Amino acid sequence: MCGIVGAVAQRNVVPILIEGLRRLEYRGYDSAGIAILNAGMERVRSVGRVSDLEARAREMHAIAPTGIAHTRWATHGGVSEKNAHPHFSSRDGVEVSVVHNGIIENHEALRARLLGAGYRFVSDTDTEVIAHLLHSHVASGLKLFEAMQRTVRELDGAYAIAAIRVGEPHTVVGSRRGSPLLLGVGESNPEGCENFLASDTSALLQVTRRVAYLEDGDVVRIGTDGYSIVDAEGKPARRPIVESQLSAESIDLGRYEHYMQKEIFEQPGAIANTLEMVTNASSVSAGLFGAEADEIFARTKHILILACGTSYHAGLVAKYWLEAIAGIPVSVEIASEYRYRDSVALPKTLVVTVSQSGETADTLAALQHATTLGLRDSLSICNVPESALVRQSRLRFLTRAGPEIGVASTKAFTTQLTVLFVLALVLARQRRRLAPSREQELLAQLRHLPAAMNHVLACEDAVRHWANRFAPKQHALFLGRGVHFPIAQEGALKLKEISYIHAEAYAAGELKHGPLALVDRDMPVVVVAPNDALIEKLKSNLHEVRARGGELFVFADRDTLIEPSDGINIINLGDHAGLLSPILHVVPLQLLAYHVALVRGTDVDKPRNLANSVTVE
Numbered sequence: 001m002c003g004i005v006g007a008v009a010q011r012n013v014v015p016i017l018i019e020g021l022r023r024l025e026y027r028g029y030d031s032a033g034i035a036i037l038n039a040g041m042e043r044v045r046s047v048g049r050v051s052d053l054e055a056r057a058r059e060m061h062a063i064a065p066t067g068i069a070h071t072r073w074a075t076h077g078g079v080s081e082k083n084a085h086p087h088f089s090s091r092d093g094v095e096v097s098v099v100h101n102g103i104i105e106n107h108e109a110l111r112a113r114l115l116g117a118g119y120r121f122v123s124d125t126d127t128e129v130i131a132h133l134l135h136s137h138v139a140s141g142l143k144l145f146e147a148m149q150r151t152v153r154e155l156d157g158a159y160a161i162a163a164i165r166v167g168e169p170h171t172v173v174g175s176r177r178g179s180p181l182l183l184g185v186g187e188s189n190p191e192g193c194e195n196f197l198a199s200d201t202s203a204l205l206q207v208t209r210r211v212a213y214l215e216d217g218d219v220v221r222i223g224t225d226g227y228s229i230v231d232a233e234g235k236p237a238r239r240p241i242v243e244s245q246l247s248a249e250s251i252d253l254g255r256y257e258h259y260m261q262k263e264i265f266e267q268p269g270a271i272a273n274t275l276e277m278v279t280n281a282s283s284v285s286a287g288l289f290g291a292e293a294d295e296i297f298a299r300t301k302h303i304l305i306l307a308c309g310t311s312y313h314a315g316l317v318a319k320y321w322l323e324a325i326a327g328i329p330v331s332v333e334i335a336s337e338y339r340y341r342d343s344v345a346l347p348k349t350l351v352v353t354v355s356q357s358g359e360t361a362d363t364l365a366a367l368q369h370a371t372t373l374g375l376r377d378s379l380s381i382c383n384v385p386e387s388a389l390v391r392q393s394r395l396r397f398l399t400r401a402g403p404e405i406g407v408a409s410t411k412a413f414t415t416q417l418t419v420l421f422v423l424a425l426v427l428a429r430q431r432r433r434l435a436p437s438r439e440q441e442l443l444a445q446l447r448h449l450p451a452a453m454n455h456v457l458a459c460e461d462a463v464r465h466w467a468n469r470f471a472p473k474q475h476a477l478f479l480g481r482g483v484h485f486p487i488a489q490e491g492a493l494k495l496k497e498i499s500y501i502h503a504e505a506y507a508a509g510e511l512k513h514g515p516l517a518l519v520d521r522d523m524p525v526v527v528v529a530p531n532d533a534l535i536e537k538l539k540s541n542l543h544e545v546r547a548r549g550g551e552l553f554v555f556a557d558r559d560t561l562i563e564p565s566d567g568i569n570i571i572n573l574g575d576h577a578g579l580l581s582p583i584l585h586v587v588p589l590q591l592l593a594y595h596v597a598l599v600r601g602t603d604v605d606k607p608r609n610l611a612n613s614v615t616v617e
Ligand code: M6R
Pocket: 308, 309, 310, 311, 312, 354, 355, 356, 357, 358, 359, 360, 363, 407, 408, 409, 410, 497, 612, 613, 614
């Protein structure tokens, strides 16, 4: 979702800005633009890909030592060049340009005021009010840095902003609240230094690894003479400079055609990395989740899991594990619902947020809402160490999946599941519900998980074959039971988001309560069918489908009780993995969605209308 890059240097920053935007493409966008500053300001914007923007910038011979750049994911106002950022405000000899990520909630009131002051609006965006507001403060005689401080005091909502103005060369200012923005500290030499702003580190890896994460309310000024930061109260602030561990290779496509494909096949390694601290130990310990974990877990009587999308599905799986293994009651809530619901806060609740990015606006707001209800024990299971969610949680366990660039979440999901399983073991052990022999057995299964997943990945050819039959369909049903019902939900989400086939998931026992009416020969039914305690029940549900002419596509374990026959297609994945089975059974569903999308020719890594990191509500 919207990406920002800003740069000041003693050299041409246009290639740096364009490359930065290219590296932010994964976040999702529909238009892009840059504004550069020499004696005057120039702007180039385009609907579509960053490569189109680059071609246009080349045509106009854009060269400058200062600039801001943006990829836009439309919220206020449609996808068009006039709505693409940067936005300008120019009047009475003062010119400013602004890029923004987030939503300004009081934009209507500000717009009315600015219209009254004679400003003219040329876009449908909320961002344009920032440009005019900033302009008004600069026009009153303030320097850009002070004008930005004054401006953000008047904004309600979430934002990351970068701005430049004619007359203050070698200067970019920025601010953030609720949306990510970091400072990149570049090379310096006797002539000066170069500094950068960006939505995430990957945008800057080409120029620096030294970054500082801005806090909510911070305003920053970068120049060739250094940088300065003030906090929300306007007091000078220092933010620690850290060396990013992100490697350039981890965001390269390598031998793969798409990031989603790469990330599906990275899962065994991602799980092994995530489990490193667990599988090297002889038993699980609360300390894996942070120094305070032992104490917090000991008083936990109830768990509340908050998440969105795929991460929410991970939470749904975890509920089965946590209740069955640790005996702790668990509620799982969609973050965007929970944050606005009048709920009853149970004392001694551990709030667990699950998120790949750690910047999902709804999940962050849900955590804050839980805190206001008095629930202060929080654990974040997250893939991005420096993210807002991790920083705002008392406990954390980082999934070490590496950057997930494809919009369709895959390796983040399986590593989240792995951590949630470890959480169930830790809590069970602490409550003396896990006999040492059982703990050893489960640890051995965890150690074997990467190998078991490699085995499952070998089903790709068979799945590819099925994909050709799925591709012409308009609808699909996914069925599962018990802990595999959320896996069916995740399979349906994957299929709809990248192949645009309408897919719904049902707990198989629910079929006869409604959805069976949809089943006919045109309705493919995907079944998650491990050899667990519910297999016989599931078999009966499959008969119900076959009796109505529905074609079954069954992902089963070796030695399955389900027989292939006319209308019943089966892929055997391997030995039944017991409690860890959901982590393996989601993999063929990811592969199915990927291959169906390939056949249908959709943009697999950047599906229409979707963004990788959902930083607005
Ligand atoms: O970064 P998060 O895990 O908080 O993101 C939540 C959802 O937006 C995300 O899981 C989304 O559903 C997936 N990208 C879909 O594949």
